[in-house]
Amino acid sequence: xxxxxxxxxxxxxxxxxxxxxxxxxxxxxxxxxxxxxxxxxxxxxxxxxxxxxxxxxxxxxxxxxxxxxxxxxxxxxxxxxxxxxxxxxxxxxxxxxxxxxxxxxxxxxxxxxxxxxxxxxxxxxxxxxxxxxxxxxxxxxxxxxxxxxxxxxxxxxxxxxxxxxxxxxxxxxxxxxxxxxxxxxxxxxxxxxxxxxxxxxxxxxxxxxxxxxxxxxxxxxxxxxxxxxxxxxxxxxxxxxxxxxxxxxxxxxxxxxxxxxxxxxxxxxxxxxxxxxxxxxxxxxxxxxxxxxxxxxxxxxxxxxxxxxx
Amino acid sequence: xxxxxxxxxxxxxxxxxxxxxxxxxxxxxxxxxxxxxxxxxxxxxxxxxxxxxxxxxxxxxxxxxxxxxxxxxxxxxxxxxxxxxxxxxxxxxxxxxxxxxxxxxxxxxxxxxxxxxxxxxxxxxxxxxxxxxxxxxxxxxxxxxxxxxxxxxxxxxxxxxxxxxxxxxxxxxxxxxxxxxxxxxxxxxxxxxxxxxxxxxxxxxxxxxxxxxxxxxxxxxxxxxxxxxxxxxxxxxxxxxxxxxxxxxxxxxxxxxxxxxxxxxxxxxxxxxxxxxxxxxxxxxxxxxxxxxxxxxxxxxxxxxxxxxxxxxxxxxxxxxxxxxxxxxxxxxxxxxxxxxxxxxxxxxxxxxxxxxxxxxxxxxxxxxxxxxxxxxxxxxxxxxxxxxxxxxxxxxxxxxxxxxxxxxxxxxxxxxxxxxxxxxxxxxxxxxxxxxxxxxxxxxxxxxxxxxxxxxxxxxxxxxxxxxxxxxxxxxxxxxxxxxxxxxxxxxxxxxxxxxxxxxxxxxxxxxxxxxxxxxxxxxxxxxxxxxxxxxxxxxxxxxxxxxxx
Numbered sequence: 128x129x130x131x132x133x134x135x136x137x138x139x140x141x142x143x144x145x146x147x148x149x150x151x152x153x154x155x156x157x158x159x160x161x162x163x164x165x166x167x168x169x170x171x172x173x174x175x176x177x178x179x180x181x182x183x184x185x186x187x188x189x190x191x192x193x194x195x196x197x198x199x200x201x202x203x204x205x206x207x208x209x210x211x212x213x214x215x216x217x218x219x220x221x222x223x224x225x226x227x228x229x230x231x232x233x234x235x236x237x238x239x240x241x242x243x244x245x246x247x248x249x250x251x252x253x254x255x256x257x258x259x260x261x262x263x264x265x266x267x268x269x270x271x272x273x274x275x276x277x278x279x280x281x282x283x284x285x286x287x288x289x290x291x292x293x294x295x296x297x298x299x300x301x302x303x304x305x306x307x308x309x310x311x312x313x314x315x316x317x318x319x320x321x322x323x324x325x326x327x328x329x330x331x332x333x334x335x336x337x338x339x340x341x342x343x344x345x346x347x348x349x350x351x352x353x354x355x356x357x358x359x360x361x362x363x364x365x366x367x368x369x370x371x372x373x374x375x376x377x378x379x380x381x382x383x384x385x386x387x388x389x390x391x392x393x394x395x396x397x398x399x400x401x402x403x404x405x406x407x408x409x410x411x412x413x414x415x416x417x418x419x420x421x422x423x424x425x426x427x428x429x430x431x432x433x434x435x436x437x
Numbered sequence: 438x439x440x441x442x443x444x445x446x447x448x449x450x451x452x453x454x455x456x457x458x459x460x461x462x463x464x465x466x467x468x469x470x471x472x473x474x475x476x477x478x479x480x481x482x483x484x485x486x487x488x489x490x491x492x493x494x495x496x497x498x499x500x501x502x503x504x505x506x507x508x509x510x511x512x513x514x515x516x517x518x519x520x521x522x523x524x525x526x527x528x529x530x531x532x533x534x535x536x537x538x539x540x541x542x543x544x545x546x547x548x549x550x551x552x553x554x555x556x557x558x559x560x561x562x563x564x565x566x567x568x569x570x571x572x573x574x575x576x577x578x579x580x581x582x583x584x585x586x587x588x589x590x591x592x593x594x595x596x597x598x599x600x601x602x603x604x605x606x607x608x609x610x611x612x613x614x615x616x617x618x619x620x621x622x623x624x625x626x627x628x629x630x631x632x633x634x635x636x637x638x639x640x641x642x643x644x645x646x647x648x649x650x651x652x653x654x655x656x657x658x659x660x661x662x663x664x665x666x667x668x669x670x671x672x673x674x675x676x677x678x679x680x681x682x683x684x685x686x687x688x689x690x691x692x693x694x695x696x697x698x699x700x701x702x703x704x705x706x707x708x709x710x711x712x713x714x715x716x717x718x719x720x721x722x723x724x725x726x727x728x729x730x731x732x733x734x735x736x737x738x739x740x741x742x743x744x745x746x747x748x749x750x751x752x753x754x755x756x757x758x759x760x761x762x763x764x765x766x767x768x769x770x771x772x773x774x775x776x777x778x779x780x781x782x783x784x785x786x787x788x789x790x791x792x793x794x795x796x797x798x799x800x801x802x803x804x805x806x807x808x809x810x811x812x813x814x815x816x817x818x819x820x821x822x823x824x825x826x827x828x829x830x831x832x833x834x835x836x837x838x839x840x841x842x843x844x845x846x847x848x849x850x851x852x853x854x855x856x857x858x859x860x861x862x863x864x865x866x867x868x869x870x871x872x873x874x875x876x877x878x879x880x881x882x883x884x885x886x887x888x889x890x891x892x893x894x895x896x897x898x899x900x901x902x903x904x905x906x907x908x909x910x911x912x913x914x915x916x917x918x919x920x921x922x923x924x925x926x927x928x929x930x931x932x933x934x935x936x937x938x939x940x941x942x943x944x945x946x947x948x949x950x951x952x953x954x955x956x957x958x959x960x961x962x963x964x965x966x967x968x969x970x971x972x973x974x975x976x977x978x979x980x981x982x983x984x985x986x987x988x
Contacts, residue, residue: 158870169577169597172577210653289710293669391671
């Protein structure tokens with residue numbers, strides 16, 4: 128296992144380098160700039176500003192400078208929010224994104240896996256049909272429809288829950304988290320349920336299950352004790368990247384609930400040509416995806432003994 | 438059979454997951470009620486008047502010298518105060534300055550400062566603070582989008598261009614309570630300009646000590662009715678009553694929360710859920726619903742913005758072809774546009790300067806008096822004499838930034854042009870930044886844009902068409918127009934100046950370098966318990982003018 132981690136760590140470096148390089152040059156290839164707007168800066172002011180951020184240097188030099196700073200852990204200043212550094216913005220948003228994304232992730236596992244197992248167990252009955260029907264809706268109805276609907280029903284008509292995630296004075300309380308967590312988790316629950324179901328069906332037709340049944344084990348024991356573990360393999364490979372995406376937040380859900388997370392920076396940074404902010408969140412997301420893929424591989428080895436021997 | 442250790446392992450894993458979940462559920466991230474510095478006793482919480490404003494997208498900076506968008510300006514207007522300010526109805530009112538004298542040639546302004554004006558840390562606000570702030574704003578080393586304002590002062594243009602040092606700026610503290618400004622030309626709008634956030638004083642010692650961190654809670658010493666005390670990036674910004682503010686006893690609000698409401702649909706929902714006292718704007722798509730259900734809380738008022746289609750005069754087909762420009766302008770049915778397409782009470786624009794601009798009679802195009810039918814006939818004549826017709830239609834491209842409203846307007850105008858004149862129009866939508874770049878590079882034919890007045894004076898609109906003005910996007914250049922503006926710039930007599938500016942607008946409208954479409958309106962939803970709200974042409978609401986009265 129330590130060997131695997133070390134190997135992955137080494138291979139992460141070139142992956143990240145490619146990611147940073149592509150993001151850097153793509154961002155610069157887009158027309159406009161961080162200080163362009165309808166209102167122009169006086170030329171001398173603009174020149175000073177560009178110089179202060181080293182944007183007057185050649186692209187190659189800027190790229191090298193970015194890499195060097197990145198190695199030192201410096202993500203640079205934000206152009207759009209001159210009062211903040213990119214690292215500060217990410218650090219400020221991260222707790223919110225982690226908390227909401229983490230809860231949504233757990234909720235997705237806690238509901239998605241059992242729903243999938245039950246659907247597989249009762250395959251081709253009305254139970255299966257209704258679980259799969261609901262999950263199809265969950266997958267196909269996008270966030271920007273579900274989230275406002277949740278607000279409309281639970282915050283406005285029923286007035287049970289707040290419409291915004293963070294309120295002055297009380298911060299992000301439990302009640303504030305309910306709707307955003309549901310909005311984030313719904314599509315994931317649906318995906319996980321479907322993946323679990325189909326993989327479970329496959330496993331249930333395998334020889335060792337027939338064998339277990341022949342040994343007279345209860346069907347419950349067969350299902351949860353023997354079949355679930357191998358059936359989880361495809362789920363695990365799905366939830367790795369899904370977790371990385373959940374934890375970095377969703378721009379739609381963040382905008383609708385006013386969550387001060389980091390998801391919105393992907394879009395805002397790009398729109399405002401806030402080069403360093405975009406690079407910062409891209410690098411952060413890249414690191415998360417790599418980390419979660421490693422977790423997935425470790426998870427495989429825990430679930431499947433054959434991989435451990437290999 | 439399962440071994441004991443396996444079972445143990447499984448239970449341990451379950452425990453870890455549960456603990457992780459419990460940790461995530463742990464109430465609140467950081468901002469627990471107990472952390473909040475203003476909330477100390479329950480009784481106080483109940484007594485506190487907290488105003489919750491929808492404030493649009495995240496402000497870029499709370500240092501008024503670095504800010505450039507309305508959300509940041511709204512905050513600056515509560516946190517800081519300039520020499521003059523606005524009354525609730527938008528009229529000018531003394532603020533840090535109690536009175537002023539203007540020299541006969543209109544070039545020297547002497548301001549007498551309010552002795553009781555204080556910074557939020559108790560320091561007196563002195564003339565020296567303004568000298569420091571204005572010099573800093575003019576200094577090209579300061580990243581200020583409004584440095585241009587300083588070119589009105591003596592040596593200002595040279596300083597902004599980096600040719601002179603900031604201490605040469607035409608601003609002087611005669612004594613701590615007397616400030617003198619030396620202008621390069623008479624500018625009656627100076628008093629109005631002084632209400633703009635870029636002209637607010639900044640606290641020298643704090644700014645020098647904190648530099649780019651000046652705009653943070655704890656560092657931001659300001660001289661307005663409120664002082665910054667919380668900034669949760671992306672969620673809200675909180676400010677509490679500044680007890681040192683000279684007019685503190687008139688302020689009925691103890692704490693203001695500026696909520697980030699980047700999405701107008703989400704803002705409306707929060708407003709309906711009772712989480713906001715008033716909104717930043719309203720979603721146009723839901724205007725009809727709002728009008729039916731929340732009519733009593735809806736506030737629509739004209740404000741100083743002109744929505745227009747710019748024509749690129751640097752290139753054919755619009756270069757040297759005023760007839761084509763006029764024909765296109767005439768063929769647009771503005772009444773239909775504002776009624777059916779935008780539909781929020783916008784005012785059809787037959788001129789450039791919006792109605793309500795102070796000391797000014799807005800001018801209209803010569804054909805404004807014709808009815809729709811006559812206009813189209815006249816437009817066809819002009820179109821034909823410009824050399825176009827059914828066999829040889831004009832081909833025009835409209836570029837607009839991607840947004841539903843702009844799209845609908847572009848589609849409507851293209852069909853009006855086609856129906857009235859047979860013009861072939863292509864529509865191109867681009868991301869805002871890309872559009873701006875294309876306009877600047879002169880690659881566009883027709884582009885959509887808006888011009889927002891920086892201060893309530895016709896000059897801020899007239900300037901747009903000056904040949905050498907940086908933002909003259911159409912590339913209009915008319916020596917007669919420039920000369921009229923030049924004269925107006927030197928004119929001390931307000932009536933004379935007004936006549937010159939009005940004459941200039943008529944001249945420009947005859948050339949039709951842009952097609953004005955409509956004048957914007959400000960749109961808000963305001964809860965009935967918010968008292969003291971007055972709509973105004975600048976679309977400004979100072980929190981200190983408001984109060985909360987729940988029955």
